Each structure stands twice: as structure tokens, then as C-alpha cells.
Amino acid sequence: MEGSGTPNGYELVEDEARLVELVAEASTAPRYALDTEFHREQTYFPRVGLVQLAWGERVILLDPLTTSLEPLIALLDSPAIAIMHAPDQDLEILRQVVGRVPARLMDTQTAAGFCGLRSASLRDLLARFLDIDVAKGDRLTDWLRRPLQPEQLAYAAADVRHLTPLWAALQARLEASGRLEWCEEECERLRLRQSAARRPEDAWLRVRELRRLPRRSQPLAIAVAAWRERRAAQLDIPVRYVLSDLALAAVVQSAPDSVAALAAVRGVDGRAMSGSAGKGLLEAIAQARRSPPRVPRKPKGPDRSHLQPVVALVSAWLSQVARDDDLDPALVATRADLTSFLDGEPDARLAGGWRYERYGSRVEELLTGNAAVALEPDGKLRLEKRSGRPL
Incomplete structure (x- = not known):
């Protein structure tokens, strides 16, 4: 084992009793860094190869192939x-392996987005905020x-060694800009999204291809799609190994x-579907005919579907305003977010919280005819009060 005082600066933990001791120590710290290394290229469920933790001066590498990770709970x-x-995939792994995600979470990539940095890598953030080259x-x-x-092991340790100092630097920037609360709200949203199984x-x-189908085909x-998902989980293989997305859409159509008839569908491997797989898929189709699954309908407010032609214009304005506000535009609203709104x-994400206060409410002014988008001489878009005077 490597102790934190050794030149390597990490401890490789392969014993559950030692993990229990370290978890007790880490649980008393105000914060800890967490990361995982995994593979899922050939499987449905990710396979964890290493779990990294850091707090204070400690850096811990947990070997899940030799010890249970249950003490992490x-x-x-x-x-x-x-x-x-x-942490999206890391949270999915934790939920799968130990049935938990952290009770409290801060994501440095999300925090960087509130500092105007778009999808920033950890390596870039460490160089920018801590002048550390990994x-x-x-x-x-x-x-x-x-x-x-x-x-x-050295690479894995570096992934968590500087995370808490990086968060401290980002937190200071967010507090100075008045956006710490926004970041906390967004990180909690991320945590909750990954806390339940799909x-x-x-x-x-x-x-x-399936989302685009008419409602009668849904x-x-x-x-x-549910049959494919269950089949892939049962065999622990990627869903594309069961049926490709193209074949899935062709089967539905x-x-x-x-x-x-199934073997004749475009993209379907007739040999793979000649046994239990084909029988199971045909039964799923027959069951859907006998008792069609209910297509969920989201409760909606006023119908604004006639406003879809303005999506591109408003999306361009939102992206510009986000950049002017030193925010990652994707953090404010994607095109899908705007369409939902x-x-x-x-x-819809734009309908609540900091997004609505800063941006959604202004889009509503546009939707109600109280504001208009103007093109400035420098090519920028500006949302301004509508004069009501036609040209």
C-alpha cells in the first residue's frame, strides 16, 4: 500500500476493513473529491475499475475488484x-453499485459554466484556475x-487530488458574481436526475427516430424500445447489440x-432473431397491440405551438445574452429547452428558478407581444420594449 506521505502520494485500498476506517475519517470532512474509472463499451452496465477519493491531504484509490464498495454508503x-x-456517469455507477448518490454534490464543470466556460475539461480548469498542468x-x-x-494509478490520483482546491477557486468566483446559489440549484438538479433508475x-x-414518429405509432x-432495454440489461450487452436504432424504428413502422416478417425488416439480423430474442420481440409487439402502453401526456399551459417559427431567433438571442452574461449558453437553455418553454x-427548464428569473420572464415578454427583438448595427440582437408603431 502507498501512504499519503509516500512520494506517490496516494493509498491503494484493497481491504474492506481499511476502507471502513477511511470512510469514517472522510465523513467528518466538510467536503471530499470523488471520481470513478470504468468501462461500458461491451456491456449494458458499466464495470467499475477504480474509485478515487480525496480529502485534506489524503488521496485514496479503491479497488472494487478486491473489496466491496458498500462502506462508501x-x-x-x-x-x-x-x-x-x-459526474453524470459516475453517479449512475454509484447508484448501480451501492444504491446511492451523494447526499450533497457540487460539479466543477457546471460551476465553470456559470463562469462562462463551455463544457470545460478538468485539465483545462486546473490550468486556468490553479496553474496546474496534469x-x-x-x-x-x-x-x-x-x-x-x-x-x-498516478493518473487516477491526479483526477481527484486537486478537485477540492479547484472548487474553492470556482466558489470564490461564483460568490463574487452572485451566482453561487444558481450553481447550487443546478447541481442539485443534476444529483436528483441521477438518483433514480431509468x-x-x-x-x-x-x-x-422514435420520437419523430406520429402519435399513433408511439x-x-x-x-x-422497452423490450430492447430489458433484453440488453438481461444479457449485459449494449442496446445496439440487440437492435440498432435504425432497426428499432423499422420494426415499429x-x-x-x-x-x-421480422427477419425481413431492414437492419434486423435474422439469425439473431430466430430464437428466444425474436420470440420475445414478437410477443412484445403482440402485447402492445392487445393493450397499447399509455403515451404520457405532460400537462401544458397555453398552446404556443404557433410560435415555433421564432425558436431559431429566440435561441440566437438567448445564446448571445448568455455569452454577454459570461455564462455557458448550453447551461441557460438548449433549443429543446426553449421548445418546451x-x-x-x-x-420546462426555462419555466423555473434562476433561468426564469433572468431569461424565461424576458422571453415571456416577447411571447405576449410586450417586447420585440431588434438587430443592432454590430449584428447583435437586442430585446427591447415594443413601441407598437408599424413601419
């Missing part, structure tokens, strides 16, 4: 704040092969009722 449930960078990692490294090499019935929403899209969906 006490740390994740503690009042200590987890500092992470772009080596680039090898994207092809195998985190599941043992023994892990010294250079792998439902197979929602899988169709992640497939663009019940079958729900059923077929053709709705085959026999193995021969224009559709009157009450849970």
Missing part, C-alpha cells in the same frame, strides 16, 4: 459535500486488468407478426 449519506467533475490520460487504458500500472418504458425517448415504440410545459 456511509460517506455518500454524510453531510460532507462531494466535489465531482462532469498529464493527459490514455483513453485506451484498461482499468479492469490487474495489476494496475503505476502510471495508471425506466425501460422511457427508453424510446432517447431514440431520435405506443408500439414504447413497447419495442412495420410491426411484424412472424419470425419471417414555448409549448407551455410547466416543467
